Amino acid sequence: MKLSIGIVGLPNVGKSTLFNALLKKQQALAANYPFATIEPNVGVVEVPDERLSILAKIVNTQKIVPAVIEFYDIAGLVRGASQGEGLGNKFLSHIREVAAIAHVVRLFEDMNVIHVEQQVDALRDIKTVETELILADLATLEKQKEPKTGSPKAASATYEVAKALSEQLNRGISARDAALTDEQKKAVKQLNLLTMKPVIYVFNVSESQLENHEETERRIQQIIEQCHAERSEASLANASAGRCRRSFAAAQDDIKTTPYLFLNAQLENDVLTFSPEEQKEFLLQYHLPETGLNRLIKKAYEILNLISFLTAGEKEVRAWTIEKGTLAPQAAGVIHTDFEKHFIKADVIPYPLFVEAGGWIKAREQGKVQTVGRDYIMQDGGVVEFKVGI
Incomplete structure (x- = not known):
């Protein structure tokens, strides 16, 4: 936003x-x-x-x-x-x-x-x-x-x-x-x-x-x-x-x-x-x-009651601004409107745990990544990967 x-x-x-x-x-x-x-x-x-x-x-x-x-x-x-x-x-x-x-x-x-x-x-x-x-x-x-x-x-x-x-x-x-x-x-x-x-x-x-x-x-x-x-x-x-x-x-x-x-x-x-x-x-x-x-x-x-969530991949690292209380599908929609329409789930991990693990692969191996659905409330500093059905 x-x-x-x-x-x-x-x-x-x-x-x-x-x-x-x-x-x-x-x-x-x-x-x-x-x-x-x-x-x-x-x-x-x-x-x-x-x-x-x-x-x-x-x-x-x-x-x-x-x-x-x-x-x-x-x-x-x-x-x-x-x-x-x-x-x-x-x-x-x-x-x-x-x-x-x-x-x-x-x-x-x-x-x-x-x-x-x-x-x-x-x-x-x-x-x-x-x-x-x-x-x-x-x-x-x-x-x-x-x-x-x-x-x-x-x-x-x-x-x-x-x-x-x-x-x-x-x-x-x-x-x-x-x-x-x-x-x-x-x-x-x-x-x-x-x-x-x-x-x-x-x-x-x-x-x-x-x-x-x-x-x-x-x-x-x-x-x-x-x-x-x-x-x-x-x-x-x-x-x-x-x-x-x-x-x-x-x-x-x-x-x-x-x-x-x-x-x-x-x-x-x-x-x-x-x-x-x-x-x-x-x-x-x-x-x-x-x-x-x-x-x-x-x-x-x-x-303004705002927070940032983060995305981290090979192409880029990016911060996204949303309001507190935003649900996962709406947060996905900030990246692209189609992501909200076709939202399936999201993998999320707090920033400190992501850094501690050293990336997505290790974080998943260590069980630090949480898979969430449509009712998940986004948190400040969460590192996120959205799964969409496009």
Whole structure:
């Protein structure tokens, strides 16, 4: 499946600089000018997976095909974007095409890099972007007309959920914070609401903030807590009016589980010129176990509920991206649609056991390979051979 992330935020927060780092080359025009990104730059990035090179050695193949992730560098939003300010409408439409949002938030201070609001205020900036996304969703929901008598049930269901969400959005509560059932989520999925998309907050910090990582961590936690405190107040007001809301306990859980990371976007670019050994040593100086690319991709997989299964043969070693809970026939269909239709069974083995055995032949001899049927739930890192009746 295609994994796509839209990099959004106010102008001059480091979106294009981060995009350049993620692509490992200068594809975007990173300039100190609010609308330097006129069209969304799209880049395909390999998902780092050390397992693939090890598998390639075991099965003796030169061809390695990693999973990929698409990043969209979307021009900076500004206050009033939902009304067309700062080329806003055009770029809001681009966000609709992605699976998740990486919201870049500026924490660094630099007088040489202008801020569209004249001063750095992370909490205000987060609220500005989220408000514009909410307003854009409201415009979408307002287009929903009440179905005529005799219309399909699905149309009525979509309209009813849209009406309830409109009331919530008008109170500053995003669609993702709504207490919707699975059926209700299905009903509004076609509307492709911006505030329904999962968000990863990427805080762009200075070198000194990176060095003082514990203090920076505390500051970011405070910002996130403030964001959720304001949302909780709005949710309680919504509840008092008898409308759908999330529980206080759920709101507290959100604070703990909000996906975020912090990095210095410029350093992420600089480290690309280093050898793997130099890169590792450099990152450790800043208490970073790995690059921003790896951390962002892992966060993306986490919030989108994704895993990878692996195939290893003489022709190639490849990683395939699927959702958690995917059954074996549907996983086979990711490789080729005919594989799902003609699925018979699959041989599966966890990656560590495959490596330990040294390949398929030994793994089968040692009884480490499991043959599974149509009801098998795929696991992350499983090495698989599908048997199909074609």
